Amino acid sequence: MSKDKLQQGLTGRERGMAGGAAGGVARPLPLVLAVGGTQEDWLLPDEVFAEAGCRLLRAHGSDQARESCTAHPPDLVFMPLVIEGRPATGQLRKCLAREPRPVVVVLASNDQIDIAAEAMRLGAHDCLFRPFSRARLARTIHGALKQHRRKHQRSQSALPNDPQCSRHAAPAGLRDPLALPDPQTAVDSLSLARRGFVTASGAMQALLQRARAVARSDAPVFISGETGSGKSWLAQIVHELSPRSARPLVTLTCAGLTPETVDAAFLGPGGALVRAAGGTLHLDELADLSPAVQPRVLHLLERPGPGAGGDGIRVIASTTPDPAVSDPAAMAQTGGLRPDLYYRLHVAPIEVPPLRARDGDAVRIARRRLTMCSEAEGRGFTGFSDSALSMIAGYDWPGNLRELINVVRSVVLLNRGPLVTPDLLPAELRAGAAPRPGPPFSATRRSGAAGVSAGRMRADGLIGMTLAEVERAVIEATIDAESGSLPRAARVLGVSPSTLYRKRNTWSKAGS
CATH class of the missing domain: 3.40.50.300 (P-loop containing nucleotide triphosphate hydrolases)
Structure with missing residues (x-):
């Protein structure tokens, strides 16, 4: 990448100087290096950085990013966790090892949680999970700039006993809020x-x-x-x-x-x-x-x-x-x-x-916990069979996370793997997740505070009910037919369990 091309990102307002008082020495605006491709260009629009008072320089790929850092050392770096199909933790380490050290914000998707955790441990300032709004991006830029200014001030600060320093010091035992990650930290x-x-x-x-x-x-x-x-x-x-x-x-x-x-x-x-x-x-x-x-x-x-x-x-x-x-x-x-x-x-x-209202989280947590427990206990588990995962997804988990974690740990301690199959799961989980015959399609309809019992639902029995009452009657009848299981009722109705949970919570709060 030629020096002329690098300068293309430093034109107009972005190449501006932050003016001081009359006669003062102007200082350059903070320089932001945005690493990535077309998707990152769209997610990180120029105008948001310009409005925050930053100069923006873009680099597509690892090679351009290294060249950009050498030619124009950035103050802030926005980079994806995966570059050119590979995890970018190595590039992140090199970036954080530079002097002066830039403030780094990483971009991630929801399936990159483990890589994001590693990035935060390495020293990334913040993590933006796609998709994010312009307002979220603006807040992140603001927080990164605060961290950059603080580092700059610290490098040129007066002696520790300077009264100008002590007057604004955080109370003993508390971390300076400016030293913390942005409140949107991942x-x-x-x-x-x-x-x-x-x-x-x-x-x-x-x-x-x-x-x-x-x-x-x-x-x-x-x-x-x-x-x-x-x-x-x-x-x-x-x-x-x-x-x-x-x-x-x-x-x-x-x-x-x-x-x-x-x-x-x-x-x-x-x-x-x-x-x-x-x-x-x-x-x-x-x-x-x-x-x-x-x-x-x-x-x-x-x-x-x-x-x-x-x-x-x-x-x-x-x-x-x-x-x-x-x-x-x-x-x-x-x-x-x-x-x-x-x-x-x-x-x-x-x-x-509750766990039953967190779409798909039971399976995600079970997989993660299986890996952790298997490594800790020296067992050779590699995953769950499809049928075991279906049971985990279909179970209501009345004990929530605590029950799920205990089930996974028990499976690991009592067995050797490599695959968790249904026969290794507790009997109550297998019974609770299996489809069971339910009562006839029925519901309880409430009208006002009193509540009117509706028996077996037929088309003529719906006449006179509002659409909201029909929806509630169908939902409650389906849950009843599935022996109280919200996940199974959700599958029958073609909605997510969280939708049913929110609706029932709304009905409960309304007292209707």
Whole structure:
């Protein structure tokens, strides 16, 4: 690539200089190198970088990228995880080894989670998962520029005892927010893959987006979800993305607290507030707090002192809601939680969807966990048979992630592989996933708050029902006919399980 061609990307505004005060010395705008092909050109439009105040230089392929880096050392690099059909981790290592080190953002697809996790471990600043919006790209550029400016300022900073430096220093024990990855950092690659959880479902992508949005705030987070759905894992994710991630995440189980032990649990030697100072306190199963303990817990969370003053703490509460209670706020109205404690902690709510509502995730996680467990135990498992995968996909997983992980681990410990076949799976899983004869096609139709029972459905029985009522009747009848299995009912109806889950959740909240 000739020097003239390289200069083609540095014309007009992109070759501009950032002017200072009158008479000051102008400095060049940050230079961004975008590596890739036609797809990356379309995903990374020139105008978004120009609006962010950057010069943009493009390189198609590894050779052009190396030549570009030599001729025009970039400040920021946007590169795909796969270049010319091969993983680009080697190119990423070389890029991060350059001096001065550029801020690197990698581009990935949902099936490249493991490579994305490796890229983040190597030092990539952020990961953009295709497809992404222009607004998402703009936020990522902004975060990368902040990181670049911080590195530049640090390299030219005054001595550590300079009052200009200490005045803006982060509180002791906290990481400077500018030193953290952008809040859109690919937690769905780094933390998921590292723990053996992989996802491509819309329900989980929405959850992760919400987790990213609240991560940097110190506002309390209120996590709800079924037993085993991953509430503790999500608490870890939020903590790891927060400015407090360098300090401890302390989990306190609420069920065993009594009026006699609560003070020691929070304030005694090794108490939760003491250990979590500057970090995050996770109150696990908040709804299990006895009514006699709740006033004291509220007082301890609001008092100044160790863990509550100074650097403070970030509080995350999690709970498994009562299936009979459709709205978490009802816990504060039915006596499960004191209203003042509930509203003190219910600031940033996140609901973890059950595994049955995460389209295809059971199979993805099972495969990933099988690899991890097989390697850890020295077994020779290579995968699942198609029939075993069908059973995993068709099972409701009432115990959610915890049940799935235990099943995979048990299979690995008790067998030698190389293939997981249906006979190696637990009997209850085989029975629960197999098609079973159901009752006649029937449904329960509700009209208003009262609810009217509709028997066996016939065409004439649908007359007088609204379209929404017909839809609900058909869905409920199909679920009933499939012995309560949402995944099997979804296959019969030709929709995704998450669609049925969302509809039933909406009906429950509406109280209709």
